[in-house]
Amino acid sequence: MVSGWLGTGWSLPGGGLHRGEDPVTGALRELREETGIVLKDSQLIHLLDGHSSTYGLPYDYVAFHCVINEKPVIQKQTLEISAYEWRSLNNFDKLEPNTDHVLRQWIAGHQSDRME
Numbered sequence: 187m188v189s190g191w192l193g194t195g196w197s198l199p200g201g202g203l204h205r206g207e208d209p210v211t212g213a214l215r216e217l218r219e220e221t222g223i224v225l226k227d228s229q230l231i232h233l234l235d236g237h238s239s240t241y242g243l244p245y246d247y248v249a250f251h252c253v254i255n256e257k258p259v260i261q262k263q264t265l266e267i268s269a270y271e272w273r274s275l276n277n278f279d280k281l282e283p284n285t286d287h288v289l290r291q292w293i294a295g296h297q298s299d300r301m302e
Contacts, residue, residue, distance in 0.1 A: 187270065187271050187289065188220060188221070188262070188267045188269070188270045189267070189268050189269040189270070189271075190266055190267060190268060191266065191267075191268045196271070196286060196289060197286030197288065198249060198286065198288060198289055199216055199217050199221055199267075200216050200220075200247075200249075201216045201219075201220075202245075209248040210227050210230055211227070213230060213248070213250050214226075214227060214230070219263055220262065220266060220267050221260050221261065221262060221263075221267075221270065222258075222260060222262070223258050223260070225252055225254075229254075230250040230251075230252055231250060231252060231253075232248070232250060233249040233250050233251045234248075234249050234288070234291060235247060235248040235249065236288075236291075238288075247288055257272060
């Protein structure tokens with residue numbers, strides 16, 4: 187999870203697509219820019235997508251996840267990211283109120299999977 191300087195709470199690394207960029211390429215670029223983590227497109231697994239708005243500005247989103255065997259060294263983008271944190275799915279019981287809704291949706295889906 188990452189937290190931005192603008193005080194928007196915890197979220198997944200991400201951002202807007204460049205003109206003509208597909209969601210997978212954009213996700214890989216944003217992950218690399220914000221954290222220094224370099225993945226291949228074959229490592230991304232579609233997680234969820236939807237439509238939302240922030241500060242009255244509508245947008246569509248696509249979220250991905252991946253499985254990695256070891257925690258990579260993080261090289262956070264200091265102009266945009268103020269903090270990062272690794273959390274297991276078992277450590278999401280108490281999220282700050284301003285946690286990003288996409289992250290909350292993902293956590294809710296995975297917590298229900300753990301209970302089955």
